Amino acid sequence: MYDKTVRRRRAVLALLVVLSLLLLTAYFGESPSGRLHAVQRDFLTVVSPIQDGANKALKPVRDLFSWFGNTLHAKSQLAQSLKQTEKLRRELVAAQAEKRTNHQLIALFHLDQLGVGDYHPVTAEVVWKDPNLWYSTVTIDKGESAGVQVNDPVINGEGLIGKVAQVASDGALVDLITDSSMGVSARVGTSDATGLLQPKVGEPGALLLQYLPANQANVGDYVVTSGTVAPPPYESLYPPGLLIGQVTSVNEESAYESVTVHPSANLHDLDIVQVLTAGAGTKPSNLSRLAASLPAGQASGAAGEQLASTQVGG
Amino acid sequence: MTGAASGSLALRVAAFALLVVFFQIGVVSEVPVFGVNADVSALLVAFIGLMCGSTAGAACGFAVGLLIDLALLQTLGLTSLVFTLVGYWCGRLRELRDPQAALTPLLVGAGASAVSLVGYSLMEFMLGVDAPVSFELVRQIVLGVLVNAIVALPMWALTRRVLEGALPDDPRRRRRRRSYTTGGLSPLIKP
Numbered sequence: 001m002y003d004k005t006v007r008r009r010r011a012v013l014a015l016l017v018v019l020s021l022l023l024l025t026a027y028f029g030e031s032p033s034g035r036l037h038a039v040q041r042d043f044l045t046v047v048s049p050i051q052d053g054a055n056k057a058l059k060p061v062r063d064l065f066s067w068f069g070n071t072l073h074a075k076s077q078l079a080q081s082l083k084q085t086e087k088l089r090r091e092l093v094a095a096q097a098e099k100r101t102n103h104q105l106i107a108l109f110h111l112d113q114l115g116v117g118d119y120h121p122v123t124a125e126v127v128w129k130d131p132n133l134w135y136s137t138v139t140i141d142k143g144e145s146a147g148v149q150v151n152d153p154v155i156n157g158e159g160l161i162g163k164v165a166q167v168a169s170d171g172a173l174v175d176l177i178t179d180s181s182m183g184v185s186a187r188v189g190t191s192d193a194t195g196l197l198q199p200k201v202g203e204p205g206a207l208l209l210q211y212l213p214a215n216q217a218n219v220g221d222y223v224v225t226s227g228t229v230a231p232p233p234y235e236s237l238y239p240p241g242l243l244i245g246q247v248t249s250v251n252e253e254s255a256y257e258s259v260t261v262h263p264s265a266n267l268h269d270l271d272i273v274q275v276l277t278a279g280a281g282t283k284p285s286n287l288s289r290l291a292a293s294l295p296a297g298q299a300s301g302a303a304g305e306q307l308a309s310t311q312v313g314g
Numbered sequence: 315m316t317g318a319a320s321g322s323l324a325l326r327v328a329a330f331a332l333l334v335v336f337f338q339i340g341v342v343s344e345v346p347v348f349g350v351n352a353d354v355s356a357l358l359v360a361f362i363g364l365m366c367g368s369t370a371g372a373a374c375g376f377a378v379g380l381l382i383d384l385a386l387l388q389t390l391g392l393t394s395l396v397f398t399l400v401g402y403w404c405g406r407l408r409e410l411r412d413p414q415a416a417l418t419p420l421l422v423g424a425g426a427s428a429v430s431l432v433g434y435s436l437m438e439f440m441l442g443v444d445a446p447v448s449f450e451l452v453r454q455i456v457l458g459v460l461v462n463a464i465v466a467l468p469m470w471a472l473t474r475r476v477l478e479g480a481l482p483d484d485p486r487r488r489r490r491r492r493s494y495t496t497g498g499l500s501p502l503i504k505p
Contacts, residue, residue, distance in 0.1 A: 012369045016376040016398045023380075023391030028441060036390050043384040050336070058340045065345035 097271075104272040107157020119153075119239065119276035122146045126270045127171070136179035136199075138270055143168045147277040151237055156273045158265035159243035160184065160225060164275060172275070176267050177244065178205055186244055187226040188217040188259065194226040197244060200260060207245060207261040214252065217259045221247045239276065323480040327362060327374055330476045334358045335381050350457045352465045353427060355382060359401040360426030361419065361473040365481055368405025375401030389441065396433040400426045423466025424459050431455045 027036045105123070124142035142148050144167055152164045154174045162176040175182055178199050186197040186209055193216040200206040209223055227240020245261040338355045345351070355378050363371020379394030404422055407413065413422075432455060 009369050013372050013398070013402050016372050017395060020376065020379070020391040020395035020398055024389060024395060025391075027390040040384055040387055040390065044387065047385060054336045054340045058337065062341045062345060065341065 101272055104157045119278055120147060122148060122275045122277050124148075124172075124273055124275055126273060136176050137165070138162075138174050138176065138273075140172050140174055140273060140275070141170065142275060143171045145169050146275075148172050148275050149277065152278070153238045153242075153276045154273050155242060155276065156265055156270065159245070159263070160238065161265055161267070161270065161273055163237065174273070177207065177263060178267060184238060184244065185226045186223050186261075188212065188223055188247065189221045191216050193217075195258075197223065197261060203260075205263070205267070206248075207263060208258055209247075209261050210256070210258040212257050212259065214257050217247050217250050217257065219247050219250060221259075222264075223247060223259075223261045323366065323370075323477065326477055326480050327366070327370070328377075330473070331358060331362075331374060331378050332381070335378060335385070339382075339385055347461050347464075348457050350454055350461055352461045353430065353458065354465060354469055356397065356400060356427050356430040357423050357462060357466055357469045358473065359397045360404040360422055361470055362477075363401040363404030363406075364408050364419070364422055365473065365477060366405065368402045368409060371401030371403075371405035372398045373401070375399070392434070392437055392441075396430050396437065399433070400430050403429070419470035420463055420466045423469065424463040427462035428455070428459045431458050 023036070027034075030036060122142050124140035124146070126138045127141045128139035140148075140154075148164055148167050150164055150167055154161045154163055160177055162174050162179065162182060164172045165175040165181075166173040177184060177197070180199055182199060184197045185194055187194040188209070193213045195209045195212040197207050197209045200208040207223075209217070223244045223246065225238040225240055225242040225244060227238065243264050245263040247259045248262045249260045251258050251260070335355055338353070342354055343351050359371065359375040359378055362374040366374075375397030376394045379392075379397035380390070382388065382393045383390045404426060407422065435451065435455065
């Protein structure tokens, strides 16, 4: 009985496999107009109405499944779109940053043409900014290895930024012109009247140009660095004609007047700056060395520049 | 098993297989899941084999395969051959091991799907279909097996419900019968 069952099982399997192989061989070997192909076409003709009916009957089921599928697909598409949006946003930010950098570099290039010939400009990137309200120092990525020295002027395309306060091998700390230790010999517009520009006490971000002869400044006038106006060794650290800012108000004080100046450079948005380094033995280099050698309290730009201004003013 | 019961089972299997094939062609083939389509016809063949035995499984596999080849204008005999082997092996699994674990349908469904997908691909390659063996093909096969494994349990439940009462030798009934009539596995009682 068992043998009979086994034999029958194997016989059925063999029969079906052989039948399949025969069908396969015959179908594969014959032309499209052959008998098996014709059977297939006839079968399709017979079942196509059934298929149509089944298709229509099953459409709601298919739609239901499709709805789930489409919903899942929509979710994945949403995730993909969000990812793409994020990527495009990053690219946009990068492009905008590049554009701004480009503008700054172009501005610096134009500045180079204005004549800071005695200096060797070193382009640097601001790598760290003082996050506090007063925002008076920044750190740049160029230092002694690039020829940067203490007291070197720092500029960008908009004008004077500040000066190097401390220098390391591959970085430097820059005091901005709004720092309390800063003082710059400056003049208003094209006049010869010079004064000392310092941060305005109690008003962060504003500068005060003092010791100006009366009736020399008007609101809206530009304030630029005066450069060297004193005899050696009291020359200015900064080259002449660098834009610093614009006069916003004028205060009469007896024989002198002082004006409030708004910096032209956006000190809260610094990315690329240029350090005006001086070659060894040149005048700027000697000045820097002299300023650095002053005793504490006088070594700051304010003290040095005040000396120069006093000489002139006095 | 009487002739009437056998006829009833064959009728049920035939009707159910026809429905499943049309459902496969009309609905399942048009609803991709994870980029692939489930193949409930392969699951049907596997479960018929698992419930009815190797002969019924092989016969069902051949018939279902032939129906699919005819309806989809595919190479005649190709799906029949693959499904015949799938149905037979699933039937043999039942006859030799009689697996009763809850996950058996899932594993058998996944295995049957893998065998049918790989077998079909191999046969197509042997017949000279100009398609490169790529990672995409492997991905499709793996995803197909996974999707079929997901569908396997509901399909098993449905097949079982449709064929319930007409099955030749329900493993549950057989187990119950054995424990009642022979006293279970006690060595003190001779069978």
